[in-house]
Amino acid sequence: MKKQKEKGKKLNPIDNKIIDEKFGAIFAEAQRRKKERQNNSIPKIHIGLSTCGIAAGAMETKTAFEETLSQRGIEAQIHCVGCIGHCYAEPWVIIENSESGFPPIFYPQVTAGKAKMLTKLYLEEGDPRLEHILGAMEENEMIPSVWEFSRFSKEKRIVMDLCGKIDPDDINEYIAEDGYSSWAKALKSPPDEVLKQVLGSGLRGRGGAGFLTGKKWELALKQTHLEKIVICNADEGDPGAYMDRTILESNPHQVLEGLALCAYAIGAHKALFYVRAEYPLAVKTIQNAISQAMESGIIGKDILGSGFDLEMDVFQGSGAFVCGEETALILSMEGSRGMPYHRPPYPAERGFQGLSTVINNVKTLAAVPPILKNGASWYRQTGTPESPGTAIFSVVGNVTHPGLVEIPMGVTLRTLIFDICGGIPDKKKFKAAQIGGPSGGCLPEEFLDTPIDFDSLIEAGAMMGSGGMVVLDEDTCMVDVAKYFLDFTQKESCGKCTFCRIGTWHLLSILQRLTIGEGQEGDIEKLEQLSHDIKNGSLCGLGKTAPNPVLTSLKYFREEYEAHIKEGCCPAASCRALSAYYIDLDKCARGCDACVGCCPVDAVFTTSNRKKGIDQQLCVKCGECKVHCPPDYNAIFRISPAHLAPIIERPKEENQ
Amino acid sequence: MDVILTSEDKVIIEKLGSRLTQCEKVKTNLIPILQMIQEELKYLPPEVIKMVAKYLEIPGSEVYGVATFYNQFKFNPPGKNPIKVCLGTACHVRAGDIILENFERKLGISEGQTTEDREFSIERVACVGCCALAPVAIMGDTVHGHMAPSKVEGLILRVQVEHEKAERERQKIESDRQ
Ligand SMILES: Cc1cc2nc3c(=O)[nH]c(=O)nc-3n(C[C@H](O)[C@H](O)[C@H](O)COP(=O)(O)O)c2cc1C
Ligand code: FES
Numbered sequence: 115m116k117k118q119k120e121k122g123k124k125l126n127p128i129d130n131k132i133i134d135e136k137f138g139a140i141f142a143e144a145q146r147r148k149k150e151r152q153n154n155s156i157p158k159i160h161i162g163l164s165t166c167g168i169a170a171g172a173m174e175t176k177t178a179f180e181e182t183l184s185q186r187g188i189e190a191q192i193h194c195v196g197c198i199g200h201c202y203a204e205p206w207v208i209i210e211n212s213e214s215g216f217p218p219i220f221y222p223q224v225t226a227g228k229a230k231m232l233t234k235l236y237l238e239e240g241d242p243r244l245e246h247i248l249g250a251m252e253e254n255e256m257i258p259s260v261w262e263f264s265r266f267s268k269e270k271r272i273v274m275d276l277c278g279k280i281d282p283d284d285i286n287e288y289i290a291e292d293g294y295s296s297w298a299k300a301l302k303s304p305p306d307e308v309l310k311q312v313l314g315s316g317l318r319g320r321g322g323a324g325f326l327t328g329k330k331w332e333l334a335l336k337q338t339h340l341e342k343i344v345i346c347n348a349d350e351g352d353p354g355a356y357m358d359r360t361i362l363e364s365n366p367h368q369v370l371e372g373l374a375l376c377a378y379a380i381g382a383h384k385a386l387f388y389v390r391a392e393y394p395l396a397v398k399t400i401q402n403a404i405s406q407a408m409e410s411g412i413i414g415k416d417i418l419g420s421g422f423d424l425e426m427d428v429f430q431g432s433g434a435f436v437c438g439e440e441t442a443l444i445l446s447m448e449g450s451r452g453m454p455y456h457r458p459p460y461p462a463e464r465g466f467q468g469l470s471t472v473i474n475n476v477k478t479l480a481a482v483p484p485i486l487k488n489g490a491s492w493y494r495q496t497g498t499p500e501s502p503g504t505a506i507f508s509v510v511g512n513v514t515h516p517g518l519v520e521i522p523m524g525v526t527l528r529t530l531i532f533d534i535c536g537g538i539p540d541k542k543k544f545k546a547a548q549i550g551g552p553s554g555g556c557l558p559e560e561f562l563d564t565p566i567d568f569d570s571l572i573e574a575g576a577m578m579g580s581g582g583m584v585v586l587d588e589d590t591c592m593v594d595v596a597k598y599f600l601d602f603t604q605k606e607s608c609g610k611c612t613f614c615r616i617g618t619w620h621l622l623s624i625l626q627r628l629t630i631g632e633g634q635e636g637d638i639e640k641l642e643q644l645s646h647d648i649k650n651g652s653l654c655g656l657g658k659t660a661p662n663p664v665l666t667s668l669k670y671f672r673e674e675y676e677a678h679i680k681e682g683c684c685p686a687a688s689c690r691a692l693s694a695y696y697i698d699l700d701k702c703a704r705g706c707d708a709c710v711g712c713c714p715v716d717a718v719f720t721t722s723n724r725k726k727g728i729d730q731q732l733c734v735k736c737g738e739c740k741v742h743c744p745p746d747y748n749a750i751f752r753i754s755p756a757h758l759a760p761i762i763e764r765p766k767e768e769n770q
Numbered sequence: 771m772d773v774i775l776t777s778e779d780k781v782i783i784e785k786l787g788s789r790l791t792q793c794e795k796v797k798t799n800l801i802p803i804l805q806m807i808q809e810e811l812k813y814l815p816p817e818v819i820k821m822v823a824k825y826l827e828i829p830g831s832e833v834y835g836v837a838t839f840y841n842q843f844k845f846n847p848p849g850k851n852p853i854k855v856c857l858g859t860a861c862h863v864r865a866g867d868i869i870l871e872n873f874e875r876k877l878g879i880s881e882g883q884t885t886e887d888r889e890f891s892i893e894r895v896a897c898v899g900c901c902a903l904a905p906v907a908i909m910g911d912t913v914h915g916h917m918a919p920s921k922v923e924g925l926i927l928r929v930q931v932e933h934e935k936a937e938r939e940r941q942k943i944e945s946d947r948q
Binding site: 735 | 796797798799800801802805835836839840841842857859860862863864865868871872875895896897899900901902903904906913915918919920922923
């Protein structure tokens, strides 16, 4: 490596006044624009346009607003923001129509049709159509506010505070909210000051393992003989989590600021974002953020006159789960297969192309600017002594209000799932929460009152991992969930360690056998033995944690495994080979055809007395008929083992 | 792998060959180069693997080894209507596998394959970031949330109908011209 010029060495600048002046001008301009927006009394329509919003149809909503506004000659400003975390409400809008006298109002599920209606009735005629609202964004006398709703009030936002409030593509909006003030402040003080605050805050890495961020930086700082590089890990390989991507799409500058602070603290002049190429919007947003920051002189050469240089770039990862692991990530950036190697040497000692390398997760970095702004002790006021700060979960699955939730560490699962996310829909019973994706585990009801933090989860056999949380109801088969994750890790194993490569394959094939009723006596013991061997025989975190889904479900739901093996029964009636759908002839209504048309394989037939039956040979057990059976009849049931389903003969004449 | 290159493919490959010379000849560039090619061509046929290997002066097996390691790279041409079925955790617990099966059954291909007329291809993907809409399938650029087996047929039918309509119009224009 060519040695970079050491002109960035002027690390203790005397030129604080220059920094103040330069940043002051940038800040003043951003403030001016914000005021201008605020003083403009035309209505404002805020629309969430990150991946989740777009998937739910937010683009059509936006077009509908634009068209209706121009057709009706109404003046209004459409403000594109990121994801607010309330994914159950997508596509959502917040309408500020101050002239109507109402506070800003949050509308959920605004389809194109609703957008037209709201433009006409609210913006033109001043009627906010209260039957369509979720609530007002501020406390007021007229209408209930969203803050009465615990999905809003119980969150504590440090990292995601600005997500869904600002336009991610406009750096000025971030700066106007005090963005980059920590960066400007840091540049005026020696780098140890940043490190001291981060160490003092007790910030732990949010990428999974919970390693102390300050300690990692300190190790890198000690490598005085090496050039350095800092990398933001936005690989996010967990197949059921999407918060890193959402944060990058909604507020890229806060992550960028955190990465810059990290670079400054350890004396690196190069910084990289490692983002999956499969996340095109996140890639685009962060690239745009970098170029805007360059243009403003917030990064680049001689930043704000401080003499500190920092170059930033994006590397697009190609989608391999194992590349989230830091040594594999480094190899993949070097153009090789991402196969983890042994540590030490830690990346901080020798990493990407021999440089001292610090890799941190998106959420870790995004927590740094608020810490520097408010101080380490402020950060410690949230969370638990051992795990300060907040945790961000993407809560999905069988839950009423799914989405991204930021809560203080130490909040219980019960509060998270039942109070904040509204519990389990359809009056079903809670069965388990799967936390931490493929490295995590399934926690049963007994754990609902355990506070969630790094250590308590590890104690329970799960781990924080990515922060993905999938809520499972009584209809979920735990063996199937374990099989799902093993299928994933088995495919994603890089193949370096025999135990991980072949062990996971054997685990998977045993689980596959169980779910088709071919379990054998002794399988459970084999699963346990293999799991322990894989943990011991694997080099990286992938193999070391791959058996967790099996081990936790065996620990807490052993009887389900036993039922699969001994009785060929899936207690949740979910495994397809072990269950069957049947129609209860007492409930089935004569002449009703609801289930016939929806069957993708024509397995439903009419009996001699014009009721319906299911041809078990043809049935693929998709459950469509059950969904379509009118609730008044509710005649379709699922049962396991399959042979318990009553046999209904198909009438001869129809049989062809 | 007996992928037959179309004449369009060949034109693109030719252009890519000259774009390649602008990239620095270092191995660190291997993945970005493959990404650039795939962005244009949508997949990596053997010709391209050889071309990249020759350019970077590394064995073709190494290029192939790296490319196959990552999920992003495809070795079959995708259909004009690529179908991606999400099998992320949330979609799995809401029976995404059944949706996948329905697509496979309706199109008569399995995941990772393309129909013979290159109209459709099926692929499974992990979480596409809208778990609240699970189960999810993506067709072209459109995300379809709350998928159900009975919606599958409709989606495919819609594409086929539109295709036929376009075809009829094309024929009409052609016959008008004559
Ligand atoms: C199999 C595997 C996958 C991982 N995936 C990710 C990931 O997607 N994102 C991430 O930030 N860290 C991931 N990690 C953790 C990283 O190795 C590393 O610890 C982390 O990026 C450090 O950042 P932190 O200190 O901010 O947590 C993964 C680890 C393993 C073993
Ligand atoms: S799991 Fe399918 S969208 Fe997240």
